[in-house]
Amino acid sequence: MFDFTGFKILVAGGSSGIGLATAELLDRLGAVVVVSGRDAGKLEAARARLGAKAAALAFDATDPAQRRDALARIGAFDHLVACLSGGKGGGPFAGLALADLRAGFEAKFWPHAALVQDSLPYLSATGSITLVSAISARASNPGTAGLSALNAAIEGLVRPLAVELRPRRVNAVSPGVVDTP
Ligand SMILES: NC(=O)c1ccc[n+]([C@@H]2O[C@H](COP(=O)([O-])OP(=O)(O)OC[C@H]3O[C@@H](n4cnc5c(N)ncnc54)[C@H](OP(=O)(O)O)[C@@H]3O)[C@@H](O)[C@H]2O)c1
DSSP: OOOOTTOEEEEETTTSHHHHHHHHHHHHTTOEEEEEESOHHHHHHHHHTSOTTOEEEEOOTTOHHHHHHHHHHHOSEEEEEEOOOOOOSOSOGGGOOHHHHHHHIIIIIHHHHHHHHHHTTTEEEEEEEEEEOOGGGTOOOTTOHHHHHHHHHHHHHHHHHHHHTTTSEEEEEOOOOOOOO
16 A cells, blocks of 8 residues: 655664564565664664664664764654653552653653654655554543553644644554553
8 A cells, every 4th residue: 555665764662562563564665764772682683674774773762962863873764653662650640659650751752752853854844753652642541640641742742743844744643552562
Protein backbone atom coordinates (compact mmCIF):
# COMPACT_ATOMS: atom_id res chain seq x y z
CA MET A 1 0.00 0.00 0.00
CA PHE A 2 2.82 2.38 0.83
CA ASP A 3 6.16 3.07 -0.79
CA PHE A 4 8.68 4.96 1.36
CA THR A 5 11.54 4.73 -1.11
CA GLY A 6 13.60 7.91 -0.91
CA PHE A 7 12.33 8.92 2.52
CA LYS A 8 14.62 9.16 5.56
CA ILE A 9 12.81 8.39 8.81
CA LEU A 10 14.10 8.73 12.37
CA VAL A 11 12.54 6.21 14.74
CA ALA A 12 13.57 7.44 18.19
CA GLY A 13 13.17 4.45 20.51
CA GLY A 14 13.58 2.17 17.51
CA SER A 15 15.84 -0.38 19.19
CA SER A 16 13.01 -2.27 20.90
CA GLY A 17 9.30 -3.02 20.99
CA ILE A 18 6.85 -0.85 19.09
CA GLY A 19 9.63 1.35 17.70
CA LEU A 20 11.61 -1.59 16.35
CA ALA A 21 8.50 -3.13 14.76
CA THR A 22 7.77 0.25 13.16
CA ALA A 23 11.35 0.54 11.93
CA GLU A 24 11.23 -2.97 10.44
CA LEU A 25 8.00 -2.18 8.58
CA LEU A 26 9.29 1.14 7.26
CA ASP A 27 12.56 -0.53 6.22
CA ARG A 28 10.65 -3.19 4.26
CA LEU A 29 8.61 -0.42 2.62
CA GLY A 30 11.77 1.19 1.26
CA ALA A 31 12.60 3.94 3.76
CA VAL A 32 16.09 4.79 4.91
CA VAL A 33 15.50 4.24 8.63
CA VAL A 34 17.63 5.63 11.45
CA VAL A 35 16.91 3.89 14.76
CA SER A 36 17.98 5.36 18.07
CA GLY A 37 18.14 4.34 21.72
CA ARG A 38 20.59 4.59 24.60
CA ASP A 39 21.93 1.05 24.80
CA ALA A 40 24.49 0.51 22.03
CA GLY A 41 24.24 -3.30 22.17
CA LYS A 42 20.46 -3.32 21.82
CA LEU A 43 20.74 -0.75 19.05
CA GLU A 44 23.23 -2.81 17.03
CA ALA A 45 21.04 -5.91 17.38
CA ALA A 46 18.12 -3.84 16.07
CA ARG A 47 20.13 -2.45 13.17
CA ALA A 48 21.13 -5.99 12.20
CA ARG A 49 17.42 -6.82 11.77
CA LEU A 50 17.06 -3.99 9.25
CA GLY A 51 18.34 -3.74 5.67
CA ALA A 52 21.79 -2.50 4.70
CA LYS A 53 20.52 1.05 4.10
CA ALA A 54 19.44 1.46 7.76
CA ALA A 55 21.54 3.26 10.35
CA ALA A 56 21.68 3.34 14.15
CA LEU A 57 22.66 6.17 16.42
CA ALA A 58 22.97 5.89 20.21
CA PHE A 59 21.87 8.90 22.24
CA ASP A 60 19.90 9.68 25.37
CA ALA A 61 16.92 11.75 24.26
CA THR A 62 16.66 13.32 27.73
CA ASP A 63 20.13 14.86 27.34
CA PRO A 64 19.99 18.12 25.35
CA ALA A 65 23.61 17.98 24.15
CA GLN A 66 23.40 14.32 23.04
CA ARG A 67 20.02 14.93 21.40
CA ARG A 68 21.11 17.99 19.43
CA ASP A 69 24.42 16.42 18.40
CA ALA A 70 22.62 13.28 17.16
CA LEU A 71 20.11 15.31 15.15
CA ALA A 72 22.90 17.35 13.58
CA ARG A 73 24.64 14.10 12.59
CA ILE A 74 21.46 12.68 11.06
CA GLY A 75 20.88 15.90 9.13
CA ALA A 76 17.79 16.48 6.97
CA PHE A 77 15.07 13.86 7.31
CA ASP A 78 11.47 13.40 6.25
CA HIS A 79 9.57 11.83 9.12
CA LEU A 80 9.98 11.54 12.88
CA VAL A 81 8.52 8.66 14.89
CA ALA A 82 9.05 8.99 18.65
CA CYS A 83 8.24 6.07 20.94
CA LEU A 84 10.50 6.38 23.96
CA SER A 85 9.33 4.40 26.92
CA GLY A 86 8.76 5.83 30.37
CA GLY A 87 7.17 3.24 32.58
CA LYS A 88 6.96 5.15 35.86
CA GLY A 89 3.79 6.78 37.14
CA GLY A 90 1.43 3.80 37.26
CA GLY A 91 -0.53 2.49 40.26
CA PRO A 92 -3.43 3.51 42.51
CA PHE A 93 -3.35 7.27 42.95
CA ALA A 94 -3.68 7.33 46.76
CA GLY A 95 -0.32 5.60 47.08
CA LEU A 96 1.38 6.95 43.98
CA ALA A 97 4.66 8.67 44.78
CA LEU A 98 4.45 11.96 42.91
CA ALA A 99 8.22 11.73 42.44
CA ASP A 100 7.56 8.59 40.35
CA LEU A 101 4.97 10.42 38.27
CA ARG A 102 7.42 13.27 37.77
CA ALA A 103 10.05 10.71 36.73
CA GLY A 104 7.56 9.32 34.22
CA PHE A 105 7.12 12.80 32.70
CA GLU A 106 10.91 13.25 32.63
CA ALA A 107 11.37 9.93 30.84
CA LYS A 108 8.54 10.27 28.32
CA PHE A 109 6.84 13.66 27.98
CA TRP A 110 9.89 15.94 28.04
CA PRO A 111 12.09 13.95 25.65
CA HIS A 112 9.19 13.63 23.19
CA ALA A 113 8.52 17.38 23.32
CA ALA A 114 12.23 18.18 23.08
CA LEU A 115 12.77 15.82 20.17
CA VAL A 116 9.95 17.45 18.25
CA GLN A 117 11.31 20.94 18.91
CA ASP A 118 14.93 20.10 18.12
CA SER A 119 13.95 18.13 14.99
CA LEU A 120 12.14 21.04 13.35
CA PRO A 121 15.22 22.58 11.66
CA TYR A 122 15.94 19.20 10.02
CA LEU A 123 12.41 17.98 9.31
CA SER A 124 11.09 18.21 5.75
CA ALA A 125 8.51 20.94 5.23
CA THR A 126 6.20 18.22 3.87
CA GLY A 127 7.16 15.62 6.46
CA SER A 128 5.41 14.28 9.53
CA ILE A 129 5.73 13.72 13.25
CA THR A 130 4.23 10.65 14.92
CA LEU A 131 4.28 10.42 18.71
CA VAL A 132 3.39 7.23 20.55
CA SER A 133 1.10 7.95 23.50
CA ALA A 134 -1.11 5.28 25.13
CA ILE A 135 -4.77 4.38 25.29
CA SER A 136 -4.64 5.20 29.03
CA ALA A 137 -4.90 8.86 27.97
CA ARG A 138 -8.58 8.27 27.11
CA ALA A 139 -9.53 5.21 29.16
CA SER A 140 -10.84 5.03 32.73
CA ASN A 141 -8.92 2.16 34.22
CA PRO A 142 -8.21 2.41 37.96
CA GLY A 143 -4.52 2.70 38.71
CA THR A 144 -3.74 4.62 35.53
CA ALA A 145 -4.42 8.26 36.51
CA GLY A 146 -0.71 9.12 36.39
CA LEU A 147 -0.08 7.33 33.08
CA SER A 148 -3.28 8.84 31.70
CA ALA A 149 -2.11 12.37 32.56
CA LEU A 150 1.33 11.73 31.07
CA ASN A 151 0.01 10.35 27.79
CA ALA A 152 -2.72 13.00 27.62
CA ALA A 153 0.06 15.60 27.84
CA ILE A 154 1.71 14.01 24.80
CA GLU A 155 -1.61 13.93 22.92
CA GLY A 156 -2.17 17.55 23.95
CA LEU A 157 0.75 18.57 21.78
CA VAL A 158 -0.73 17.04 18.68
CA ARG A 159 -3.73 19.12 17.60
CA PRO A 160 -2.20 22.60 18.00
CA LEU A 161 1.08 21.46 16.44
CA ALA A 162 -0.75 19.93 13.49
CA VAL A 163 -2.07 23.43 12.74
CA GLU A 164 1.05 25.37 13.74
CA LEU A 165 3.45 23.19 11.72
CA ARG A 166 1.32 22.56 8.65
CA PRO A 167 1.72 21.34 5.95
CA ARG A 168 3.69 18.91 8.08
CA ARG A 169 1.36 16.34 9.63
CA VAL A 170 1.40 15.68 13.37
CA ASN A 171 -0.28 12.63 14.90
CA ALA A 172 -0.25 10.40 17.92
CA VAL A 173 -0.61 6.64 17.80
CA SER A 174 -2.27 5.45 20.99
CA PRO A 175 -1.61 1.74 21.60
CA GLY A 176 -3.36 -0.60 23.98
CA VAL A 177 -1.34 -3.28 25.74
CA VAL A 178 1.42 -4.64 23.48
CA ASP A 179 3.82 -7.45 24.41
CA THR A 180 7.21 -5.71 24.23
CA PRO A 181 10.45 -5.81 26.22
N1 LIG B 1 3.97 -1.85 25.26
C1 LIG B 1 2.79 -1.39 25.63
O1 LIG B 1 1.92 -2.12 26.14
C2 LIG B 1 2.45 0.07 25.40
C3 LIG B 1 1.11 0.47 25.53
C4 LIG B 1 0.81 1.82 25.32
C5 LIG B 1 1.80 2.73 25.01
N2 LIG B 1 3.08 2.30 24.90
C6 LIG B 1 4.11 3.30 24.58
O2 LIG B 1 4.81 2.92 23.42
C7 LIG B 1 6.13 3.42 23.49
C8 LIG B 1 7.12 2.29 23.23
O3 LIG B 1 6.93 1.30 24.21
P1 LIG B 1 7.55 -0.17 24.09
O4 LIG B 1 6.67 -1.05 24.91
O5 LIG B 1 7.81 -0.50 22.67
O6 LIG B 1 8.92 0.06 24.93
P2 LIG B 1 10.37 -0.61 24.83
O7 LIG B 1 10.32 -1.97 24.19
O8 LIG B 1 10.93 -0.46 26.18
O9 LIG B 1 11.15 0.37 23.81
C9 LIG B 1 11.46 1.67 24.19
C10 LIG B 1 12.50 2.24 23.28
O10 LIG B 1 12.80 3.58 23.69
C11 LIG B 1 14.20 3.71 23.90
N3 LIG B 1 14.40 4.74 24.91
C12 LIG B 1 13.80 4.84 26.11
N4 LIG B 1 14.22 5.94 26.75
C13 LIG B 1 15.09 6.55 25.94
C14 LIG B 1 15.88 7.73 26.03
N5 LIG B 1 15.86 8.51 27.14
N6 LIG B 1 16.67 8.08 25.01
C15 LIG B 1 16.72 7.31 23.90
N7 LIG B 1 16.01 6.19 23.74
C16 LIG B 1 15.21 5.80 24.75
C17 LIG B 1 14.65 2.30 24.31
O11 LIG B 1 16.03 2.06 24.13
P3 LIG B 1 17.08 2.21 25.38
O12 LIG B 1 16.40 1.65 26.59
O13 LIG B 1 18.30 1.47 24.95
O14 LIG B 1 17.32 3.67 25.49
C18 LIG B 1 13.82 1.48 23.30
O15 LIG B 1 14.40 1.53 22.02
C19 LIG B 1 6.29 4.03 24.90
O16 LIG B 1 6.11 5.43 24.80
C20 LIG B 1 5.15 3.42 25.68
O17 LIG B 1 4.71 4.26 26.72
C21 LIG B 1 3.44 0.99 25.08
